[in-house]
Amino acid sequence: MKKKIVIIGGGFGGMNLAKNLAGVKGIEVVLVDRNNYNYFPPLIYQVASSFIEPSNISYPFRKMFQGKDNVRFYQGTFLSVDVEQNSVQTSEGNLNYDYLVFAQGTQPNYFGLSSISEKALPLKNINDALKIRNTILNNMEQACKTSDAAERRKLMTFVIAGGGPTGVELSGMLSEMNRNIRKKDYPELANDPMHVYLVDAAHTLLGTMSQKSQQETLASLTELGVNIKLSVAVKNFKDDVVYLSNEEQITAKTLIWVSGVIANEAKGLPETAVLKNKRIAVNEFNLVTGTTNVFAIGDICYQDTDKAFPNGHPQVAQVAIQQGTLLGKNFKKIINGKQLKPFRYADKGSMAIISKYKAVAELPVGFFKGFIAWWLWLVIHILPIAGFKNKVKLVCSWLWNFISNDPTLRLIIHPQKQQAEKVKTADNKN
Amino acid sequence: MKKKIVIIGGGFGGMNLAKNLAGVKGIEVVLVDRNNYNYFPPLIYQVASSFIEPSNISYPFRKMFQGKDNVRFYQGTFLSVDVEQNSVQTSEGNLNYDYLVFAQGTQPNYFGLSSISEKALPLKNINDALKIRNTILNNMEQACKTSDAAERRKLMTFVIAGGGPTGVELSGMLSEMNRNIRKKDYPELANDPMHVYLVDAAHTLLGTMSQKSQQETLASLTELGVNIKLSVAVKNFKDDVVYLSNEEQITAKTLIWVSGVIANEAKGLPETAVLKNKRIAVNEFNLVTGTTNVFAIGDICYQDTDKAFPNGHPQVAQVAIQQGTLLGKNFKKIINGKQLKPFRYADKGSMAIISKYKAVAELPVGFFKGFIAWWLWLVIHILPIAGFKNKVKLVCSWLWNFISNDPTLRLIIHPQKQQAEKVKTADNKN
Numbered sequence: 001m002k003k004k005i006v007i008i009g010g011g012f013g014g015m016n017l018a019k020n021l022a023g024v025k026g027i028e029v030v031l032v033d034r035n036n037y038n039y040f041p042p043l044i045y046q047v048a049s050s051f052i053e054p055s056n057i058s059y060p061f062r063k064m065f066q067g068k069d070n071v072r073f074y075q076g077t078f079l080s081v082d083v084e085q086n087s088v089q090t091s092e093g094n095l096n097y098d099y100l101v102f103a104q105g106t107q108p109n110y111f112g113l114s115s116i117s118e119k120a121l122p123l124k125n126i127n128d129a130l131k132i133r134n135t136i137l138n139n140m141e142q143a144c145k146t147s148d149a150a151e152r153r154k155l156m157t158f159v160i161a162g163g164g165p166t167g168v169e170l171s172g173m174l175s176e177m178n179r180n181i182r183k184k185d186y187p188e189l190a191n192d193p194m195h196v197y198l199v200d201a202a203h204t205l206l207g208t209m210s211q212k213s214q215q216e217t218l219a220s221l222t223e224l225g226v227n228i229k230l231s232v233a234v235k236n237f238k239d240d241v242v243y244l245s246n247e248e249q250i251t252a253k254t255l256i257w258v259s260g261v262i263a264n265e266a267k268g269l270p271e272t273a274v275l276k277n278k279r280i281a282v283n284e285f286n287l288v289t290g291t292t293n294v295f296a297i298g299d300i301c302y303q304d305t306d307k308a309f310p311n312g313h314p315q316v317a318q319v320a321i322q323q324g325t326l327l328g329k330n331f332k333k334i335i336n337g338k339q340l341k342p343f344r345y346a347d348k349g350s351m352a353i354i355s356k357y358k359a360v361a362e363l364p365v366g367f368f369k370g371f372i373a374w375w376l377w378l379v380i381h382i383l384p385i386a387g388f389k390n391k392v393k394l395v396c397s398w399l400w401n402f403i404s405n406d407p408t409l410r411l412i413i414h415p416q417k418q419q420a421e422k423v424k425t426a427d428n429k430n
Numbered sequence: 431m432k433k434k435i436v437i438i439g440g441g442f443g444g445m446n447l448a449k450n451l452a453g454v455k456g457i458e459v460v461l462v463d464r465n466n467y468n469y470f471p472p473l474i475y476q477v478a479s480s481f482i483e484p485s486n487i488s489y490p491f492r493k494m495f496q497g498k499d500n501v502r503f504y505q506g507t508f509l510s511v512d513v514e515q516n517s518v519q520t521s522e523g524n525l526n527y528d529y530l531v532f533a534q535g536t537q538p539n540y541f542g543l544s545s546i547s548e549k550a551l552p553l554k555n556i557n558d559a560l561k562i563r564n565t566i567l568n569n570m571e572q573a574c575k576t577s578d579a580a581e582r583r584k585l586m587t588f589v590i591a592g593g594g595p596t597g598v599e600l601s602g603m604l605s606e607m608n609r610n611i612r613k614k615d616y617p618e619l620a621n622d623p624m625h626v627y628l629v630d631a632a633h634t635l636l637g638t639m640s641q642k643s644q645q646e647t648l649a650s651l652t653e654l655g656v657n658i659k660l661s662v663a664v665k666n667f668k669d670d671v672v673y674l675s676n677e678e679q680i681t682a683k684t685l686i687w688v689s690g691v692i693a694n695e696a697k698g699l700p701e702t703a704v705l706k707n708k709r710i711a712v713n714e715f716n717l718v719t720g721t722t723n724v725f726a727i728g729d730i731c732y733q734d735t736d737k738a739f740p741n742g743h744p745q746v747a748q749v750a751i752q753q754g755t756l757l758g759k760n761f762k763k764i765i766n767g768k769q770l771k772p773f774r775y776a777d778k779g780s781m782a783i784i785s786k787y788k789a790v791a792e793l794p795v796g797f798f799k800g801f802i803a804w805w806l807w808l809v810i811h812i813l814p815i816a817g818f819k820n821k822v823k824l825v826c827s828w829l830w831n832f833i834s835n836d837p838t839l840r841l842i843i844h845p846q847k848q849q850a851e852k853v854k855t856a857d858n859k860n
Contacts, residue, residue, distance in 0.1 A: 036567060037841045055483055060840045062615040069617065075571045075842075092575055126843060137466060141505045145522055185492040187499065396826075410490045411467045412505075413556060 002028045002070075003335055006088055006097040008078045009104030009264075010038050010061055013298030013320035017101060020328025022068035026335050029071045030095060032088075036060055036075050039126050042317065045166050047129035049173035050137070050409045054126045056394045078104060081268035083291055099334075101327065102280060102288070102296040106261035106315065109277065116237050120257035123166060130413070135254055136174070137412045144188040150251075156194045157252035159242045161234040162259030163200030164207070165352040168217055170256065171198040172355045175224040185410070196226050197242075197250055200259070201233040206360075208314060209350055213360035216369050220354040234259070261315065263300045275302050279312075284342035286327055297323035306345055318348050351377050432458045432500075433765055436518055436527040438508045439534030439694075440468050440491055443728030443750035447531060450758025452498035456765045459501045460525060462518075466490055466505050469556050472747065475596050477559035479603035480567070480839045484556045486824045508534060511698035513721055529764075531757065532710060532718070532726040536691035536745065539707065546667050550687035553596060560843070565684055566604075567842045574618040580681075586624045587682035589672045591664040592689030593630030594637070595782040598647055600686065601628040602785045605654040615840070626656050627672075627680055630689070631663040636790075638744060639780055643790035646799050650784045664689070691745065693730045705732050709742075714772035716757055727753035736775055748778050781807050 007014045010033040018031045040057040065071040076092035088095045110117035143155040160167045178194040204214045236243035242250040263278035270290035279302035281289040288294045298320030302312045313319040330340045349363035359373035437444045440463040470487040495501040506522035518525045540547035573585040590597045608624040634644045666673040672680040693708035700720035709732035711719040718724045728750030732742045743749045760770045779793035789803035
């Protein structure tokens with residue numbers, strides 16, 4: 001009898017697990033995801049800033065698993081699990097399992113601030129990135145039309161809450177747009193600069209990286225013209241005003257929220273398994289506390305059994321990838337009745353890009369900054385992207401943008417909005 | 431005093447007119463379009479069938495007119511014109527003009543059938559194409575999940591109303607998908623073929639082309655498995671049933687409507703200027719009947735002064751391009767007080783692609799079919815696309831798809847829908 005493994009979420013963790021189980025005898029895999037494609041989160045900020053295409057960093061699951069007869073894709077949204085019945089409820093119906101794996105990652109954490117969750121723009125997935133792209137471009141169009149200088153400034157002010165890699169990278173990109181594209185594309189705005197704010201409650205940017213990287217980043221972004229506000233939290237966003245914890249106010253139409261995450265809720269698990277920020281408690285084999293056949297991997301889980309990481313792992317891609325790969329190997333041991341291997345995280349370093357030719361990279365072999373770090377960053381980000389054609393296209397896009405300094409992707413496309421606007425009946429009586 | 435020319439619509443006609451006026455002294459141009467990009471309509475069916483990217487055939491107006499100081503882009507939707515006041519009302523405010531040019535083309539003609547206008551999918555622009563792409567892919571996902579064979583057949587049946595080039599090309603593409611991709615991507619549907627119907631009220635496909643082309647196309651599509659129904663009109667679409675004029679019924683979830691067009695209404699023009707299908711009557715210089723400074727070019731106008739075309743020109747790209755170019759030259763004559771040149775259409779032939787390696791082409795130098803016509807079609811369609819990078823990307827995409835027989839663009843992306851689903855507040859109380 002084949003064992004049926006249901007995986008919820010096809011991100012770094014879920015995808016690597018499914019790849020490891022493809023073709024394994026005695027195992028049947030169902031990969032559940034709300035989207036029909038895997039995407040590469042480290043680069044969505046480049047989609048948001050009109051630099052690359054969504055399809056450069058997205059790959060359809062069905063194509064990924066062509067010819068892998070024991071892996072099936074199931075498009076749907078996870079609703080809840082019944083661990084007694086070994087059954088998962090999704091938006092599209094119920095699925096039974098022998099083993100279940102939670103790998104659906106995180107969502108933005110608004111810390112209970114409803115004014116922000118309703119009006120700020122998150123940046124967690126491809127749809128968020130397109131929304132931000134459309135918002136930036138629409139704001140610029142409106143700024144071209146208004147004769148009211150205060151309104152124009154509001155439209156051209158972008159506040160980014162969160163000084164991690166995404167916030168750093170996006171603020172750098174917006175400043176580059178202000179420098180290289182604004183005057184050329186928007187002659188109406190030649191004398192109206194964009195204003196980019198980067199706000200973080202911590203006393204430094206890139207909190208998880210070294211002081212060297214933090215200083216380099218601060219200096220580079222400041223030189224690019226980013227207004228950096230540290231040790232300050234965003235408290236509210238109302239009527240085009242961003243309220244900060246130091247009583248300061250920034251008038252702006254757009255607040256981008258890349259400030260912390262909370263796990264996607266795994267409804268139905270025993271209460272003891274759900275920890276702070278809804279992370280799921282797992283043992284050294286990624287088995288969920290209080291269950292016998294439910295696992296969790298990647299950002300969604302909390303594992304304190306790894307000696308080097310007594311307070312859990314950082315919520316980064318490499319942990320998810322390595323947990324997915326190891327769990328794949330452990331499933332083969334399970335069906336063969338062998339001893340499981342506990343998870344140990346091998347830290348491969350971290351990186352952030354700052355501006356066109358600058359980045360910081362902390363790799364096992366050392367620290368890099370500037371142009372070399374930037375090239376390292378490009379190379380290392382190409383490798384894990386799914387699909388040979390995607391890699392080639394991405395390199396071509398980057399090379400082109402590098403040469404032209406002006407990508408051609410500033411398209412405002414709203415497929416769903418258009419439909420709503422669809423003319424009801426165009427009759428033919430004339 | 432500079433003369434201000436407002437152009438409504440940046441399609442083939444409006445874009446070519448604006449390009450011709452760029453850099454001309456004494457003239458100031460405002461190009462109004464609801465989208466911020468020009469796109470290439472002959473290839474949107476390839477976007478609809480997941481074959482190429484929207485950005486392969488779209489180009490931002492602002493980038494197109496970088497450095498052209500006398501051309502300004504204005505994103506907005508035309509509402510009406512006041513010809514007495516020389517003023518245009520748009521969704522974003524009013525614009526005054528010395529000369530006005532209508533170039534906003536056509537929209538689908540539903541012939542007053544409200545059941546169809548509400549539920550059928552048109553294919554006139556990039557948003558329509560993405561909607562169709564998402565619908566096809568979503569239908570296939572749902573078909574994978576249902577155990578009800580009748581429901582599965584409904585989901586996998588696609589009825590295309592309209593046997594012009596777009597209908598022919600799209601039905602060919604869907605049949606190719608059925609042949610080359612269905613079994614690989616959807617092993618669940620290995621024994622459930624897609625059903626593609628192509629319906630037209632005329633007695634032949636490609637009504638404007640020669641009998642040779644028509645016969646070649648009919649034979650090729652039939653061989654590909656398309657169900658072709660001629661001399662039959664679609665009368666209604668209700669509860670997943672397409673009703674035909676011969677009492678036949680086709681059970682299908684999806685009706686794609688590419689059956690005829692009606693001009694986008696130019697509200698505010700004198701009644702005598704509005705003819706059948708809302709086309710605008712113009713004289714030999716494309717001046718609108720009953721006006722002194724309002725012009726119309728492209729699909730939206732009706733001109734019967736061209737001796738070779740006493741019943742007006744066909745509504746095709748070449749007419750719009752040539753009228754836009756000539757009107758640009760005539761505007762230069764107007765401001766220099768010279769005699770205007772009347773419009774004469776130079777027919778450059780017509781083409782349609784049928785399947786992967788087959789096309790029909792009727793060019794001034796002769797008739798071509800099969801593989802040669804297919805290459806001619808590719809080459810001729812590359813040339814008029816805006817932007818060097820777009821041309822290169824399109825050729826690369828086609829070459830890749832040609833080699834791989836399986837493009838990687840089957841992504842279901844709904845930026846607006848996602849927003850509506852946005853989690854209201856993710857609080858952090860655990």
